[in-house]
Amino acid sequence: MRGLTERLYKAGILLQLLAFVLGLAFTQAAFAAEPGSLAAIKAAGKIRIAVFADKPPFGYLDESGKNVGFDLVIARRVVKDLFGREDAVEWVLLEPANRVEYLEANKVDIVFANFTVTKARAEKVDFALPYMKVALGVVSPDRNVIRDIKDLRGKKLIVIKGTTAETYFAEKHPEVELLKFDEISEAFQALTDGRGAGLSNDNTFLFAWANTNKGYTVGVPSLGSLDTIAPAVRKGNKELLAWLNGEIRNLGKEKFIHKAYAEALAPYYGNSVDPEDLVIEGGEFR
Template sequence: MKKTILSLVAGAILTCSLNARSLAEIKAEDNIKIGVFADKPPFGFVDKAGNYQGYDVYFAKRIAKDLLGDETKVVFVPVEAASRVEFLLSNKVDVILANFTKTPERARVVDFALPYMKVSLGIASPKNAEIKDISELNGKTLIVNKGTTADAYFTKNKNGVNLAKYDQNTETFGALLDGRGAALAHDNTLLFAWVKNNPEFVVGISELGDIDVIAPAVKKGNTELLEWINAEIIKLGEEQFFHKNYDETLAPVYGNDIDKESVVVEGGKL
């Protein structure tokens, strides 16, 4: 992990002459580039009509509406988990809203705004071979996405687990469906949704490690944009925006199985 962080910092130095767009530049160019997932329903995905949808996308559209007066002025940039930091460092996006968990390592190279969601790691496995305890993974293959908190957690705490790492969510879940691993570790909020559509699987471990937060991120030092986003999150809390977001994008997937208060963070306050 330290090598990865150092390499990202080194890469940032190479592009130091290219500053992130300021708030004034974003307004002048009349668009905001926001990195989201294209393959992680219900948080960020492309529907059959080719439109971006999901919890993060719903928030991104509101940012564009309040900043630029029109939600269609957001330019969605598809990212993968392992590329989120690099896309900020290289100025490919202004903001990352790709279900980005705040960690101390990431906070060294990007600036996180206030949180808008809570999350923990979970583990999904086949119902007929359910993994209920981490010790049951000893000597078995666990599937993870590169660059995720699950990747970082199990790279540090292998405990006899063999890791199979994939770049894209579609590859990761495809590997589980194909039986290339005994289980898959990912954000529990994503797994709860996925098993709804794949009932032959179950989230045998629903919380692993710490409860973390999801937050927007901007390039390190882009203080003006960061402060605007923080003020926006606080303002949106006054109208319970993220609860409405949950009702529109997550509740149809989760149903009554999940307590929204265990997921939603309103006004940036835990």
């Protein structure tokens, strides 16, 4: 019996070794070209850009499964200006929480995924010039539009727990009475039920909501500190960063971001929104 089990052990060890070697071979097979520099990207003949696949209207897949959205319109143009054609790109679909890691691990060259510039992120990746700005907004019924925070005196404002809107009003305007909800759908239901005079959230989100729900207006389109949205490259990839910044400045000259807005965002936001509240041209943001 011992002889048999011993033989089995040996066979087992051999198989595990084989698996390990096979694993290594797999790894070698999946080796991608040494990425990074502008020259390497050009030599590879394509650039790897990370985008969202389920965040309309910024980055999503249309009915046929094609990558579309505001970020994609700009990213396609960047690819075209780099290679002379739009299809020299590999779209890498990612989740919001992974964006920094994809750059750190060198799995993509540029992240073009509604990436809000924050101090914490800027320590790990290099942000290029911004192309969009976001702020808080307040949406309210047409019959009683809230146009200023003063209009909220003595009224209730609906916010969603854990959002920047909740923090902003608690810190900067403690005089406004807040009605808090856990879920986005609950909060909007409360607004339509008339339980609050208005609802505050990211303005981009409110524009889209007000556009599909008639009878509501984003009376306060921009509030609180403005955050910017920019593409990002791997920390220290100076060459690509410089090229990208130059590209964004050039796009500003022909007001390309406005064109991207008209193509991808206007259908979602409708005519009620002033593009100037969202778009940044040529990276110029005071």
